[in-house]
Amino acid sequence: MSAGPRMTMQVQAVLRAFLTDPAQRRYGLELCAATTLPSGTVYPILARLERIGWVESHWEEGGAQAGEGRPRRRYYTITSDGAERSRDAIARAYTSRRQPAPYWLEGPVGGPA
């Protein structure tokens, strides 16, 4: 099992965006808007999260985009292991800052005490 990423505020912001609805797939630009982070920050984080297996990505299937006349998107989804471990990591980051953890951290692992 690979070690988690350094939990900077930016990494946490990206993970939070995924955790608000772990089943939903998102593309890079959408994540930039959701986190208000610049594209140059979001993509390296996505590459790192994908490398350690917390997030997986795939090209948009089918011809939905062709009808809209746009290129296919690359979609990112948080894996179940990634969701569990990122909840845990974010909860630890909150604990170390002695702040109450937010509601969406209530998951199988690492929810606030």
Next chain:
Amino acid sequence: MTEGIGVTGSHLDPLLRALPATLTAHERDLIERAYTVAAYWHRGGRRVSGDPYITHPVAVAVILAELGREPELLCAALLHDVLRDTACSREELAREFGDDISGLVAGLSDLDDPDRRAAGWETSTDERILLLKVVDRLHNQRTMRFLPPDKQRRKSLETLEFVAPVAGRLGMEQVEQELRRLARATLWPHDQAGVRASFRAIAAGAFLLPRRQRHRWLEEWLSDLQDLPDRRSRRRFTAQLLVGMPRLAAELRWPLPDLRGRVARVLLRCLRWVVGSNARAWSLLAPFLLWIIAQAATSSLWEAVVVLMTLPPVLSTGIGLLRARLRDPGEDL
């Protein structure tokens, strides 16, 4: 007999017209035999445009004939898709046409297969195979309008990124220009408010990324650029992306955080050792300081004196601050 397999009055006619009069009877026979075999294997096959499939290999061979290329390469052009698209085997092809022609066809098939393609194929592959690749793409790019739009964009992106530069390296300037023009016309039919300029900037910055992964990211960002509503947001997206490109490159090139961390720790330890003593720090800085003073002295002696008076105290303060910052936590214990 299936349509188009016969040699005379067939789809081969455009090639027969393009062949030079200097060909020997044996060379002409070889080309006709390559056509017959290709037409057999592609029998019944159709291009997306509805044309019989064999018209594509013939068109590729015609372009090569017009470039004055040798008969063996024209045969390889006629046969270039039989390994990839039909049940014809490499052995069968080698038995029929020898190692040279079958090697060219097999080489192109390998090039078209991302799993078999060697890293650095653009420079390491036999030039004749690269030429086949370029001309194959040129004809496909010319007739691309029949493909689904998504596939057109993907192929065009690949043309701009890989195939057109290969044409340039082979000295085929006109073909390179045509490939670029066709690919751009597909990607940016009306140049939506600066997508093209932004994408060019991103593609230039993406040279930092590992070659094998570059294409995936470029395709992803092209999609993002077209999703953005206006020129301003595209410029902002591009600038931000370029700023983050070195970080993404480091992430993709050196994916082992342990290694990155170890290198950083070694560098930090060296720096700490250097600033740990004034003698060590100044022995490193003195040559630079002397050089700066010498440079200043060439314009005026007074300026050199000012540098000599001000720079050492500033550097000394800097060393002190750095030393305090880098102090090994273990020293406090």
